[in-house]
Amino acid sequence: MKVSPNEPFQLIYTLFDHQYLGYLFESFVIQKDTEGRLTFAHQNISAMNAAEFADGLDEADYELIKQMDSMQADTVVKHFEKKRIKPDDYFLKVFDPKNGDQTKQDEIRAYVERRRAKIMPLIKGKRLFEMGNDGEPAWKEIEVLEDEASVLFHFRRNEENTHYFPTIKHRDEKIEFQYKGAYILCNDPAFIVIENKLYSFQKNVDANKLKPFLNKKFIAVPKKIEDSYYRKFVAPLVASFDVYAKGFDIKTEHHDLKPTLYFSELASTNGQSMELFGSNGNANTDLLQESKILFELKFKYGNHSYKADHFKEVNVHVESEDDDYTFYRIRRNITQEKKYLKFLEESGLALRSSQVTVPLGKAFSWIEDTKKFLQDAGISLVQNGKSIKRYFIGKSEMTLEIKENIDWFDIHAIVKFGEFEIPFKVIRNYILKNIKEIELPNGEIAVIPDAWFEQYAELMAFSDEGNAEELQLQKHHISLVKELTESNLAQINLKGKLLKLQDFDKIDDFEIPQGFMGDLRPYQKAGYNWMRFLRSYSLGGCLADDMGLGKTVQTLALLQSVHSEEEAGTSLLVMPTSLIYNWEKEAEKFTPKLKILNYTGGKREKNIKGFSKYDLVLTSYGIIRQDIDLLKEFHFNYIILDESQVIKNPDSIISKSIRELYSSNKLILTGTPIENTTMDLWSQLSFVNPGLLGTKSFFKKQYQLPIEKKKDEASTKKLYSIIKPFLLRRNKSQVATDLPEKIENVRYSTMSAEQEEAYEKVKSAYRDKIMKEIDAGGLGKSQFMILQGLTKLRQIANHPLLADETYEGESGKLEDISYMLENAIKKDQKILVFSQFVKHLKIVSKYLDGQKIQYTYLDGTTKDRQGQVEKFQNDPTIQVFLISLKAGGLGLNLTQAEYVFLLDPWWNPAIEAQAIDRAHRIGQKNKVFTYRFITKNTVEEKIMHLQQSKKQLAADLITTEESFVKNLSKDDLVGLLD
Known part of the structure; x- marks a missing residue:
């Protein structure tokens, strides 16, 4: 009966039990009556005519119709049989039962x-029906x-057998399915019809x-076959599903993952004895033939080991003892596990089915190139x-020295494999004959690095045997000497300043x-x-x-020494705008005698002649870009760049502008000299020492591509040897003995323009309200209004969104927080982030x-506190823990953290100290660096000054905001709201 697509219709799917194929599905359209009920008018729908009923179909329907x-x-028969045959005849x-094709049955x-x-x-989401016997x-x-x-799945073991049966639950209700006429529509994954559901x-x-x-109620497994x-x-x-057992135990074990990369020789040797030197003292060069090395990765969990190609979330091991x-x-x-596999692949070892075979030298x-990275991983x-x-x-390692003689160059080299030193002439013979294995005195076999065959092939070929210890290279090979020297493959005797730089x-x-008013720790003095x-x-x-080791204080000590000299001139210090205030405060503290000009802001006086009146000019990268035509006319003593990674792109406008500045000395400061590529290093070091690393194209070819694309450790070493005298980098672990247990820092943030406008508006409104209430009823009756107003201002100082959900502008503090988080995360360090405002944590989250940075989170609503702690402590992929100060200031052991960020320091330093002690406690092996984020020119900064001036107040350990407010005078409040 034809169904009209222009009248209301319903698409349905119907199932029926085929004698040979099991349950099949068909699709139908059924006409509806005026009441929306299904009528008996229906027709089959297929991919051929589905478009006629497009108004009632979606994408899933088209796919269903296609699969059905x-x-x-008839379609099944056509797929398996090329000859034309009726389906009934083919399936018969x-x-x-007697002569059928079992293989074909299984395939069908x-x-x-x-x-x-x-x-x-x-x-x-679709309507499904059973087809009636009449085809309805x-x-x-x-x-x-x-x-x-x-x-x-239930297992109940007794003395005679084990009963096994499953139970089904849906929406927490047990579903009775046995003896209910239930039938299975699909095996994998399972779909079952029980009482028309x-x-x-x-x-x-x-x-x-x-x-x-x-x-059947259950299956009984006899005791004699229970082990199997x-x-x-x-x-x-047990590995894949929920199991309830009675009569035997199921225990879940948690072990740390320990990846192990095994290597072994694949090809056998020629069977000759291996001696390093022959009876005449010359190298025995007929030792070994190059073989291949088999690498195999396995994952160990406790006493259990699994190949890297068998990925299962859970493995189950059965043990029996005394029945x-x-x-x-x-x-x-x-x-x-997959990350480890990817790590090995990216490092050049692509495993297939957990193994790979690699030629010996390679x-x-x-x-050699990767062992440090393996260890770190x-x-x-x-x-x-x-x-x-x-x-x-x-x-x-090979150390090569070339000394100029009368008519030739003497070549002296020291070759070491660990503690063993091998004569250079022996290694030369091995390289010339392309022999890669050499036996060491302790019986171990060393493989001569492939790089030596490449780097020294010309030297070995051109040199002649001279005296007993040294080789000789004729003077007409000066170009080779120069190339080896410039490539840092050889050393030559140097005199004067460069000699001292090497030592x-x-x-x-x-x-x-x-004039310097601080104390330098030993590493800072260095x-x-x-x-x-x-x-x-x-x-x-x-x-x-x-970060946190005091680059600022070391630099200020240098500047004080420079500007203590007569006619020292003026130095320029360039930094991101957000750091200007930090430098001003630090200079005021450590070098109060230095005359400092803040050359920022729209109202700055653009008169470079006036610079001569100052020791130090502070400005921002943005100002440099704007005023470069003016600033490049002034000769500075020092140009110092803070956060110098800003010029990491040599083609950027700011980088080009910086290079136009003129000075006698240059210095750059950064905690991240390399953020993205080694070209970052070239741009910065070429600023302080032009020509040190050659042209950009030379650097890219000689260092960047080999290091980044090939993970070439030799190129890395070459580069390091060049930059070593000019780059000083210490991390916390290196200077731990010189550091106190806690390093505390204050990070001053500058409000964005929109934020400052919102702050001033609220400050003016509350100042008027509070002063009126004080005049009318005194301080005692104004506590609530004071607390409310200061809290509102404090929220805006953090981020106006805390006080106004409609705010769409930026927050200077959030910008600083995000920058510091990124910095620490890049260095694989863990950070605790505390705030008294849950809303503030939500903004950071x-x-x-x-x-796409993973983190753990804890506030007063968190139920599984310990779970969050353990996740942070034990999961290396989670580096950030957001914690509300009230919920997490006590009772947590977070010794994996190295940094503590206090987003909104406020009333009570003791409370903050307790938060810091979540990381700084017994079991902590790393130094703890604390950063308090203070928005300048707000109540946050002013309250810090109040705390300093009210030492007795701090000594009393005020624990509530209300008690703090009670100790404020009217003058204090005027100062806070000024």
Whole structure:
């Protein structure tokens, strides 16, 4: 009966049980009557005519119709049989009980099952019916349930057998399915119809595990086969599904993942004895043939080890003792396992099925280049196998010196494999004959690095044997000498200043200048000496100490020494705008005698002649860009760049502008000399010492591409040797003995223009209200209004969104917080972020979400506090913990954190100290660096001054905001609201 697409209709899906193919589906359209009810007018719909009823179809319907078409009997026959044959005849033949084709039966059933598996997930949200015996498509409707059911497998062991049965729950209610006429529509994943309801399941349950129980209460497993049954059947169930057991134990074990990379020799040697030197003292060059190395990655959890190609979330091991069985569930960290595989692939070792075979030379070059990264990543490198050959995997190094003689160059080299020194002539013979393995005195086999074959091939070929110790290179090979020297492959005798630069341990100790009002820790004094040393040779440098180690104070000591001299001139200090105030405060504290000009703002006086009146001019990168035509006309003593990574792009306008400035000395400060690529380093060091690293194109070819694309450790070493005298970098671990237990810092933030406008508006309104209330009723009766007003101002100082949800502008403090977070995260450090305002934490969490940075979170509503703590402590991918001060200021042990950020310091320093002590406590191995974020020119900054002036107040350990307010005088309030 034809259905009109112009009249109301309903698309339905109908299932019926085919004699040979099992349950099949068909799609129909049924006409509706004026009441919206289904009529008997219906017609089959297929991909051929579906477009006629497009108004009632969605994308899922088109896919369903397509899949249902492909499983119809005639379509199945056409797929498996090229000859034209009727479906009934074909199936009678293939499925004949005696002479049928079992292989073909299995293929056909699998073909239909695959289509059912595609259909079932799409059927949700659709109307499904059972077909009547008369072919009526809408005979009985089946309710398609949206929510997935769960299956619990039960095992009850007794002295005679083990009973096994499953139970089904849906929406926390047990579903009786046995002896209910239930039938299975799809096996994998399981879909089952029970009393006219279609159920799907969590965890991709295989319906074959339910099928035996449709008409059976349980299965009894005899005791004589229980061991095999437990290991082959029960163990996989325990690994993948929820299991309730009685009579044996199921224990879940959590072990740390320990990746181990095994390597072993794949090809055997020629069987000759291995001796380093022959009887005549010459190298025995007929030792070994190049073989191949097999690498294999395994993941260890406790005593259990798994190949890197078998990824299972849970593995189950069965152990029995005295007739007692225990199932141990080992949870694996599949995400981390895959990261290790990716790490190895990116480092040049692409494993396939957990293994890879690499030629000998390339294998040990890879080990030499990558072993530090393996160690840093936590991957153990272990030699495997029972071969008598034990490989040396320590450090291989060659030191080459070329001395100019009368008519030739003498070549002297020291070759070391770990503690063993090998004669250079021996190595030369091995390289010339392309022999890669050499036996060390302790019996280990060292593999000569491939790089030596490449780097020294010309030198070995051109040189002649001279005296007993040295080789000779004729003077006409001067170009080769120059190339080796410039490439840092050889050293030559140098005189004067450069010689002293190479002997970097002999830097003079310079006196702290008069007028400097601070104390330098030993490592800071060393940094000051280093800067003074460079200045004495008119060389620039990069101070790249870790965040919090005091680059500012070291630089101020240098500037004080410079400007204590007569006619020292004027120095220029360039930085991001947000740091101007920080430098002003630090200079005021440590170098109060220096005359400082703040050359920023729209009202700055653009008169460079006036610079001569000052020791130091502070300005921003933005001002440099705007005023470069003016500033480049002034000759500065020092140009110092703070956060010098701003000029990391040599082609940027600001980088080009900075290079136009003129000075006698240059210095740059950064905690991140390399943010993205090694070209960042070129741009910054080429500013302080032009020509140090050659042209940009030379640097890219010689260093950037080999280091970044090939992970070439040799190129890295070359580069380091060049920059070593001009870059000083200390991290916390290096200077730990010189640091106090806690390093406390204040980070001053500048409000954005919109933020400042919002702050001033609220400040004016509350100032009038508070003063009126005080005049009318005195301070005592104005406490609530005072607290309310100060809290409002404090919120705006953090971020106006805390006080006004409609605010759309920026926050200077949030900008600083995000910058500091990014800095610490890049260095793989963990940070605690405290705030008294949950809303403030939410703002920071929104930023972290946007940057796809994982974090843990704790406030008063957090139920699983310990779970959040353990996640932060134990998961290396989580570096940030957001904590409300009230909920997390006490009772937490967070010793993995190295940084503590206090977003909104306020009333009570003792409360903040307690928060800091979440990280700074017994068990903490790292120094704790604390940063208090203060928005300048707000109540935050002014309250800090009040705390300093009211020492007795601080000593009383005020613990509430109300008690703090009670101790404020009217003059104090006037100052806060001024």
